[in-house]
Amino acid sequence: TVFLEFWKRRRSTLIYAWDLIEWEEDEETLRPQFEAKYYKMETVNPITGKPEPHQPSSDKITRLLVSVSGIFFMISLVITAVFAVVVYRLVVMEHFASFKWNFIKQYWQFATSGAAVCINFVIIMLLNLAYEKIAYLLTNLEYPRTESEWENSFALKMFLFQFVNLNSSIFYIAFFLGRFVGHPGKYNKLFDRWRLEECHPSGCLIDLCLQMSVIMFLKQIWNNFMELGYPLIQNWWSRHKIKRGVQDASIPQWENDWNLQPMNLHGLMDEYLEMVLQFGFTTIFVAAFPLAPLLALLNNIIEIRLDAYKFVTQWRRPLPARATDIGIWLGILEGIGILSVITNAFVIAITSDYIPRFVYEYRYGPCANSAEHSDNCLQGYVNNSLSFFDLSELGVGKSGYCRYRDYRTPPWSSKPYEFTLQYWHILAARLAFIIVFEHLVFGIKSFIAYLIPDVPKGLYNRIRREKYLVQEMMYEAELEHLQQERRKSGQPVHHEWP
Template structure:
């Protein structure tokens, strides 16, 4: 459709329907653009309002709006580079004005303004899409009927005191800036665009983006690598560079009675306020203020949070089902009543013998997560992940259409300045644009990728080494806690070992994350990606691999390796022929996995929330406190906007990476091991409800305004989500088959229990399961280094001769002592069969759902077809009008020629 629009430009006359400009997005009668005010006053010969000169959004003349701010210190020695850079800025046509800080005279603010000529020239180079004709919507009869119903429902809701999960549109402006066809801006075809006022034609976000594009390509020294604002920020020539917020986010008057002071104030009241946590997000306003990339992030986060409601409800139901059926669980009953079953020590020497009934609490807790509904929930979550991704594609398509991103392609992205500088001598023709551009040789690219892949492999090995260290810690400390003086720790040595290991693991995770970030940045810059999106995708993939392995490696160890390769009493497997490998608790390994997931998930989300909001709040509070001490509280209100924004925290250098990474890792926790921890979706939901408002509050109040940038989707994160969805099917199959006792209980019920051969599987069929799942060991067969200090006489008054352990092995007096029983092989075969059947069944369901759900909603497809049809009609009419004009001209020329004939 974009190509048709461009062709239409050649024929279409500038007869356009009026389209609302950016300033009409503000509350009518409550707020008017100061830039528009200035232009009207200037045209009428009036003086510029004094507020324009004092609010910090304009130059001293009150007419030129500030599009970008650079900050440096006079004491900085890089003065020559700054002078060359600023001289080249003026040469590009940007206007500049400098101002000293009111707090520190050593700080200088450089205010930049882009005149119309500069904006037009670079908007054409950057393919900035601007409106040229109002859209004509096609609404079928059934949608008109539904719209009337929606209006009636909306009028009814006005009588309600609250509107749960509704956007409060009474306080929002009329967001209809998307009701226009757009096309790449062209100065030759400028008469086709809707330009009511040149000062407001490009909104503030677009103006800042154009200025940033210019600054990234200006030289500060002679040389191919001596260009760009980023390098000057890196070497300290400038301290900061940012666009301005539109003013204060606070107002003395209520927004309902007096309207919004500016768009920032509007976002704070209708989006970033805690009082609207249950409302929909004003995504159009977020996109208008922060750009499409940030708007898409919050759209995805809101969609993900909404989709967590059914997952959280089903997970809570599975947990409550375990609570309700706890008293009827035959397995936990037998464990609690097994006072005569003595279990073998779980570590060498210091660990005592223990009654199986001592693990009664752990057996009951295990049943809460490992019950008959677990398999159903695992299948549901695998299907849920697919439905979530498929419906997000539909939601993204609607957003891309509304935000005019359907035809936005990666070819429209600019080449990174670093790539241009590095490969400026090697050029080739771009097959799309036909223009020469820098080119990276294939051999050079391959060699850099090989070095980068080697670095990734090395860092993953570092993670595995860290996990190995945690394993050694668990093996060593379990004996230490068993010999502890405090009875509480001594009697719960395994729980203490698991809890402390998880906390230490969390600290190691956070420390290694700092190292990973630096290594990933180094490797990504070494690859020399061509565009910013390629750089972001490469950096994102590295950081995700590092952090995913770092965060989940110990969880994988507990789920699939803990207690699986320990051997048996009398023939334990040992680490470095010294330390005996850790065993599971007598009630199973699932409790360890639950503890690992619960502690890591809660600590990780708490830490992330503190770092995202708590840390900026503390930093900004400390800055304000220093200002009050040095200059007094009365100076606070007189600061211009650039001073206020400079005292805020800068946005993360990697953009939205940290926000996406936090949510993607949470998605992994929610899906990959959900069979072991059904409450994970509920914890994720509660966190995300808070996360949306935390992020909104942070963006609006605590951070400098980020540079607005375009994007048509969430990038490489979608592919990562699909990979996690596939991995979750495999891991949940293995968790149910290997980690939980679901398969052993099923085999016992149908093959070895009281109901064997009857086709029943109730609780009465589980009678005797605990005894059948435990093997017998003769204490005299212990190795010398494994023999416990206690002889077990405290249980019966005489030394014990036998103890029990979890395994399916023959007794010591059989023909093959401690050999595997037939039940072991039946359980093993059932586990393998379950994994194969589960994976194939779930993957078939996933692919079927993916096939049945179209990527584009039908109404959106109809609207796009309707627009294409209208554009073809306009092209036909324009062509017909051109032919009629040519015919009239030929007739006129023919008559003139006839009159001239003698």
Template sequence: MTLFPATVFLEFWKRRRAELTYDWDLIDWEEEEEELRPQFEAKYSRVERVNPISGKPEPFQPFTDKLSRLMVSVSGIFFMMSLVVTAVFAVVVFRVIAMEKFASFQWEFVKKNWQFATSGTGVCINFMIIMSLNVVYEKVAYLLTNLEHPRTESEWENSFALKMFFFQFVNLNSSTFYIAFFLGRFAGRPGKYNKMFERWRLEECHPSGCLIDLCLQMGVIMVLKQIWNNFMELGYPLLQNWWSRRKIKRGGQNMESKVLLPQWDKDWNLQPMNAHGLVDEYLEMVLQFGFTTIFVAAFPLAPLLALLNNIIEIRLDAYKFVTQWRRPMPARATDIGIWHGVLEWIGVLAVITNAFVIAITSDYIPRFVYAFKYGPCMNQTYGHEKCMRGYMNSSLSVFDMGEGRNGQPRYCRYRDYRAPPWSPEPYEFTLQFWHVLAARLAFIIVFEHLVFGIKSFIAYLIPDMPKGLCERVRREKYLMQEMMYEAELEHLQKERKKNGKRYHHEWP
């Protein structure tokens, strides 16, 4: 249900953006009015063309040069994404090795809960890798953006923001996608387990299902990341300003002279705003929006944690901007730039991802198929509890472990839909497996089309501009046309009178 409020949020933001654009008189402002970046002018000052908007000559970047630089930038982006995949694979290898070590641990508590221990340590290591790679990504994105030589500051910020989003989105969610859709899918079965490097068994999901691993992954990363971000929002500027005051004091200024400093001098001693402007602030909120909506079916607590974090961060940002940072330079903008398109893209991805989470990761579809096809409610109507009797036994397959000490056959059960060892085709997928698979695919198709339809209907019901504002804009355009018409009419009348007097004087 969080997907629909996300759509409503985006639609109402469009309305709010229209109101702010009108209040700041930016409706007719175009990005062509922006000045060129000095770096762009210095690089392409020898190549000029006439601007089709202003009609004045300006530096121009040739298409071949722009394409070659863009290809290098895209190659760098894919290289960094491959680095993320490599890091995820390294964490997977660690989890596989740690699983074996924790299962044979001497401490009985760890030995009994080896799966939770493996998941917990894997998540913590993955979080440290995420935060370490984010520092590298920022420097690489900065270099690649400067390599492209964007024309204006807004183009530079959009290009840099898009790279940072792709880097950090893949970095933050790659391990989550692995747990949601790949963990335990290729582990094999008893007697035929798949092994990594022919030594270690691949990791399987918790006996209660893969959803618990996904929930643990999201919960730990979301909580730790919010704590770290809030610490950096408040602690880092405080430490920097404290060190700056300490250096001033060491430079010979005592406390009395410091009090007598003018306000502008005190403001100058504060920390300068990030060179990337508000990109980091937008990026943090957009990543949180994606983390909240993409896997909300697996972690319903994410919206509540995001709300609590945002309430705290509003005050931290206010304190930071007012007391710890210098006043930023104002700049014109009609909207939030490329971030709105990113939010729309996240909304589409969230629908697809949640459909797969519900159909593949959770047990909703297998339970549904059992209740209406294999359970006691096939031809009759009972309560939910009666319909699910025998579901656990139906979802477990049988493996022959051979004869025991007393000569009796031994069997174990595992989660899968395979034929028993005494069947004509032992350990092959049963008909129930194919029914569950078909139901999953059907659910994905129906869910996606239904949710996309509702999202489109909600977007249609909520106009991008309030009716009152739309009428005011149209009224202003009408009055402007009337004023232009009256001014032109007055000008023509004056010209006619002047020409009439001249004709009267010239007539003999």
């Protein structure tokens, strides 16, 4: 919230410096594609008073519904890919658990997660190639009125595609992995064949941290290569071809500049998208992966210099365009800020062991009836979090009991393997924590946004001063005009005009 509020202050300063305070996007010209499509359907613009092409509401709604359907289809495709990776994890898990190599056999859960993360990253990169073309087609299908509307629509689709593509597997690990496993003797199975995967014995945060760290690290390396390494290779190849075809090695500088890589069709959209997705990585699951902001900071320190080198030496100079803000990206950043509060509340309450430890310490532990609490209050927590299972129920000739992580009644009770009262206490505490955490953080966010004004006070007073001077000049000009009219008509001139 502090970051976004200070960006609004910076934005207002830039608008004033570039004299764009009174400039509105309504002054933009219509897109040629829009004019060519609806030139027969004209209506009078209420601002300019001139006729211009108009898109009927029925046609606009129909095209919007088709575009939304395409978005949902692509999102469902991503979810299908995540489900395929889940099935892969279930199949490979059994093979790694019985692997001949002792290292893999001992750390089969890490091996399964690591292989699945790498495959998931390859799927993400392959789907990214298709997303841009599909988003381009869906946006053109809507026939936006102006270039800013086209860019906002295209940016929103690209963000939705990329966000779901990057974070769907992370959401699965954070909130679904190990939640519907069942218990010994009654495990839930996928297609009645593969047992659902469980979290690491130390908790699901290990799997979530591994997933986020690998995806974030590999994606930053890939983005830096595509932004700088790929243009470098293309420019080297183009210079090599020119030198082979030209006898004189001295080529004018303007021709060398023309042979650089052109700015892509979407301008800075890729740069914005990369930063917004990185902002999501550093906020949405920061409770599970606290190193994400540090990795983002190190990446951005490097990328600032890489981008400067890329824009100056590898790309042609882009054409400038007026803009009063960063478009739809500010709304997306604010939406990510709201989503991050919700997801972190669920990560702390559901994924981590914070709430079970808290309930044990104050309700079931050795300090439950004591006013003083210390480190010894968690003594016996691991044993308390494990339930009993009778091995004789498996029918394999073994007897005795084994322990598994759950809150269920023992097999010798009247209702074996039912959830205990402690389970319901933990569930109620988790729901209460989510509600309290969200309301508290949202209240703090709103208070911070209220305290930090969008326009600096000095700039605000300067703008008001300029408006006052303009009104004073207009008043004096009008007064002088009226005095000249009176002189021409022979009427007496009053110096003190009301």
